Amino acid sequence: MEPTPASAAPYASTSYGSAINPVISRKKWWILLPVLSLLSLALCAVLAFHGYIAWMLARPAIAPLSSNPQLAAGLAYEDVRFASSDGASSLEGWFIPAEDSDKVVVFSHGYGGNREELWVPFYSLAQELNRQHYNVLLFDYGYVQPDLSVTGGVRESLELEGALKFVKEKGMKHTYVWGFSMGAGTALQTALQNKQIEAMILDSMFLLEPDTMFHNIKNQIDLPKFPSLPLIRLFFPILNGTSMDQIPYRTVKETDYPMPIFFIHGEKDVKAPYEVAQEIAGNQSNPNSRLWLLPNARHELIYKANKKEYLRRTMAFLNSVVGSGSS
Template sequence: MLILIALIAAIFLFVVVPGFLSQILTHGGFNYPDPNNGKAPISYGLKSRWAEFKSSDGITLRGWYIPSDGPARGTIIYCHGLNRSKVEMLPRAQFGHQLGYNGLLFDLRHHGQSGGKVTSLGYYERLDVLGAVRYALEVEKAERPIILWGVSMGAVASLMAAADSPDVSAVISDSAFLSLADTVRHHWKLLIHLPAFPIADETLYAIGWRAGFPPGDLDSEKAVEHIGLRPILFVAAQGDRRMPPAIAEELYSHAQSPSKKLVILPGTRHGEGFNQARDAYELAVKDFLTQVKAR
């Protein structure tokens, strides 16, 4: 009887739990209204027009294009985090607009008002970002430089897209993870208080299988290396237990640009630096953008 109980427990722990978690992460219902539903660019005093375009693999994406009031200094594409929507990025877009930039905010696949049935935590979302870059340049005729500003999953997608696109001049990466493997193992230990091996590896495999990509290829560190000499601003929250500052420091160490920057915001949590330490955040972004040139 004890052997049977142990066997059932092992199956539950090593098969059912990773399978369930991977299902939630990749196929969870992220198309529900944002907690800030009802807010739009006009809520922040911004004039906008509806934007609808395709990702590089044909998914319909929807959002807002916010032109600058005068001659634009460039164009910022804003990328939200997991289980969020374009609404999350509106305060940042308001700041970018104040600095004289065009803005493009959109829902990543399987989020908000965009299409798609699967979330890949950044892997296929990079194709969404590439579609946004193409839309900004070809449809809106947006001014360069093109800057990607992403939070959490959106930061990972931005880094990976920049590695693939020479049209991107710079990236603002807020709370990105190091790699999918690293973050899955870290979250197992942090949230479930269990040894990462072998459960994390089972979860990693299940995520890749459900979303249809090699999990080892979702790697921000490699993307940073491929971005080369283009500048990156890494933002980390000092109180972030999910993506602690050490991750941003590691990514920063792999960036090759002499204009790379790292800012760690005290008294802030994961992805909340802009809301909780806005003055310091805005100062870092403003200083960083002065060094970004069109490609």
């Protein structure tokens, strides 16, 4: 007996569907596969690119030393070596002695620089300080060494504390810190805990916080803040061992420091926005603290553009601080 059309129809429909659906699925898969592959490659490229930025930020190219205090400025000096306060870093520097003086200025160099910081230049400032009977310590932060990275002041503040301990052991009774760029930001982080610093001069102060970091990146590469900033912050601790959350930038900006601080900044500084220095300076209540804001000055180039005025103001600040007992 032949099957009725009614009974045959469902069978035919099921058979047809079973035959055609895998074909459709395979076609869709072959269309989606290259699209998914391209999306995966694009995602990997974006992640790798931002990882590379995070890696490079912590490893700036640093020129080797080109001279020394004797050759560059006629200053007698000692090669010195000391450890960071936690003993994790071994640091090298030059100690320039002043006759019959227990006052010392410790220089804190900036990102991408070393104990010479030729564009400031350190040798000229050390020469003037020595002439006015200040001992001087110039030293390299640990990231100048090829196996260490920049940590935005987390490790560097411990290294500056090591420098302060070193000069104290050499008999220095009055210690002042002169910081530039990130070295100035590091000095502020160190001063949160260290009571040895009697006064600070902070030139072109740079504090590593997310917005300032992105501001500098955007000056080089026009990236959107999202997702670039979150991705760089994600990769920074993975690749460099330090999270930006470890940098106490909020505390630094809100603290009223006990010691007098001389802030020097240029309004045309495209690396370290002057508003940050202005904000921190505005929080200071020490009567000897002050802010010198120059309308046309650029990052770390203030001395070169205003040599006489720069020396007059900075030396007057130091000498007035010494004469008043620092605070």
